[in-house]
Amino acid sequence: MSISKNDFRLVAGADETKFIGEPTMRILSLGAGVQSSTLALMAHEGAFDVKPDAMIFADTGWEPPTVYEHLEWLKNNVSIPLHTCMKGNIREDILTALGPGGNQFASAPFYTLNDEGKKGMGRRQCTREYKITPIAKKIRELMGYKPRQKMKKDQWVEVWVGISTDEIMRMKPSRFWWQCNRWPLIEKKMSREDCLKWYDNKNYKRPAKSACIGCPFHDDAFWIDMKKNRPKEFADAVQFDKEMRMHNPKVKNFVHRKCKPLDEVDLDPKDNHPDLFNLECEGMCGV
Numbered sequence: 365m366s367i368s369k370n371d372f373r374l375v376a377g378a379d380e381t382k383f384i385g386e387p388t389m390r391i392l393s394l395g396a397g398v399q400s401s402t403l404a405l406m407a408h409e410g411a412f413d414v415k416p417d418a419m420i421f422a423d424t425g426w427e428p429p430t431v432y433e434h435l436e437w438l439k440n441n442v443s444i445p446l447h448t449c450m451k452g453n454i455r456e457d458i459l460t461a462l463g464p465g466g467n468q469f470a471s472a473p474f475y476t477l478n479d480e481g482k483k484g485m486g487r488r489q490c491t492r493e494y495k496i497t498p499i500a501k502k503i504r505e506l507m508g509y510k511p512r513q514k515m516k517k518d519q520w521v522e523v524w525v526g527i528s529t530d531e532i533m534r535m536k537p538s539r540f541w542w543q544c545n546r547w548p549l550i551e552k553k554m555s556r557e558d559c560l561k562w563y564d565n566k567n568y569k570r571p572a573k574s575a576c577i578g579c580p581f582h583d584d585a586f587w588i589d590m591k592k593n594r595p596k597e598f599a600d601a602v603q604f605d606k607e608m609r610m611h612n613p614k615v616k617n618f619v620h621r622k623c624k625p626l627d628e629v630d631l632d633p634k635d636n637h638p639d640l641f642n643l644e645c646e647g648m649c650g651v
Contacts, residue, residue, distance in 0.1 A: 383544045387522040391503055392416040392444065396427075396435045397574030399651040400526030402559040403549055405568055407524075408442045412548050416524055419446045420502050422495045425453030426576045428597055434571045441568070449502040451494050454576060455604060462611035470608065474580050474617040483623055490576075491649050492539075499523075500540055515542050522546050526651040530555045575649060578604045578619050585633040587626070602627045 392407060394400045407415050419442070421435055439446045458470045473488040501511075503521055520542050527534050528549045538545050549559065563570050575582070578601040582590075591598040601619060605626040608617040620629045 382541065383520050383522075387544070388519040389418070389503065389507060390414060390416040390522045390524065391499075391506075392419040392524040393499060393526070394419040394421045394435075394438070394446070395526065395574045395649065395651040396421060396431045396438065396571060397526070397651045398556055398559050398571050399528050399531075399549060400574075401434065401438060401571040402554075402562055403524060403526040404438060404442050404444065406548075406562070408444060411552075416444055418506060419444050420499050421446065421448045422498045422502075423448055423450040424490075424494045424576050425450060426455040426578065427574065428572070428577055428594065430572050431574050434569065437569050447502055447506065449498040451498050454490060454494050455578065459604070459607055459611060462608055462617070464611075466611075468612055468615075470617055472576075472580060474608065474619060475621050475623050477616045477618065477623040479614070486617065495649060496539065500543070503543070520544060524548055528554055528556045528559060530557075531651075574651065577601050579649075580619055580621070582619075584631045587620070587629075588631050588633055591631070 392400070392404055394404060404419055406412065419438075435446075435448075454472070458472060461467050461469055461471070470486050471493055472486065472490040474486045476484040476486055478484070503523075504513075504515070507515075507519070507521075509515060522544050523538065524546050526549060527547050532550065535547060535550070536545070554562070560570070573586070577590075577597050587598070590601070602625070605619040608619075616623070618624065619626050622629050
C-alpha cells in the first residue's frame with residue numbers, strides 16, 4: 365500500500381482544503397544532518413515525483429565545524445540551489461540575554477536549578493527563533509516579497525522536512541497559513557537507519573548529526589563522543605555552560621539534565637533518558 369503526501373498532511377493536522385493546485389514554490393528545509401542530507405541527495409537523483417526549487421539552511425552560528433564542511437560539500441554536489449539564512453549567533457545571543465541588562469531568559473530549553481534546589485527546564489523557543497522564522501523570511505524573499513508585505517491568497521509553498529519514520533512524533537503542520545509541510549522520507553517509509561544504508565555503494569559523503577554544540581538535548585553518548593573525538597567543541601560547551609551561570613546566578617542554567625557543570629558530570633553511555641530531542645516542538649532541528 366502506497367503512502368501519499370496528502371495522507372501525512374492530514375495525520376499532522378494540516379487543513380488540506382487550503383492547498384489547491386500546484387505550490388508556488390517547493391523548498392527543502394536543510395539541516396545538513398543525516399535525514400535532510402539524504403532527502404537532498406535523493407531529490408537530486410530524482411527519487412520523488414518532483415524536485416524542490418531550492419534548499420534553505422538556517423544557520424544558528426553554533427553548528428559543529430563538520431556541519432559547515434558538509435554544507436559546503438552539498439552545495440557543490442547537489443543540483444538544487446542552496447540558500448542560507450541567519451537570525452544571529454545563538455551562543456552569543458543567549459549569553460547576552462542572561463547578562464547584565466539582558467532579559468535573563470535563555471531561548472533554549474536548558475535545565476534549571478533555583479536557590480531552593482528545585483529543578484526545572486527553560487522555555488523552548490530556539491527552533492522557532494533560529495530555524496522556523498528565518499527560513500520563512502527567506503522563502504518570502506525568494507518569492508519576491510518585501511518584509512511585512514502581505515502574501516497573495518492564491519500562493520502557497522510546500523516545505524520538505526527531513527523527518528524519518530522513527531521520528532514520526534515530530535510531524536507538525538506549519539505555523540504559517542501559506543506553507544504546507546511535506547515529509548518525503550516518511551512517504552518512502554524510511555527510518556534514520558534506512559537513510560544511512562542508502563549511502564552504501566554510493567560516492568556520497570555521509571553526514572553527521574546536526575545540532576548546536578551546546579544543545580541540551582544531547583544524550584550522554586553524544587557528549588562522550590564529543591569529549592573524545594571533538595575536544596575543542598566539548599571545551600566550548602563546557603565554557604558556555606559555566607558562563608550561563610556566571611551571567612545569571614539567581615536561576616542557574618545547565619546544559620546537562622543532571623544540573624551539574626558539564627565537565628563534572630559522570631557521563632554514562634548506558635544511561636537511558638527520555639529522548640527529548642524527538643519531542644522538539646517543530647521537528648526542524650537535528651535533521
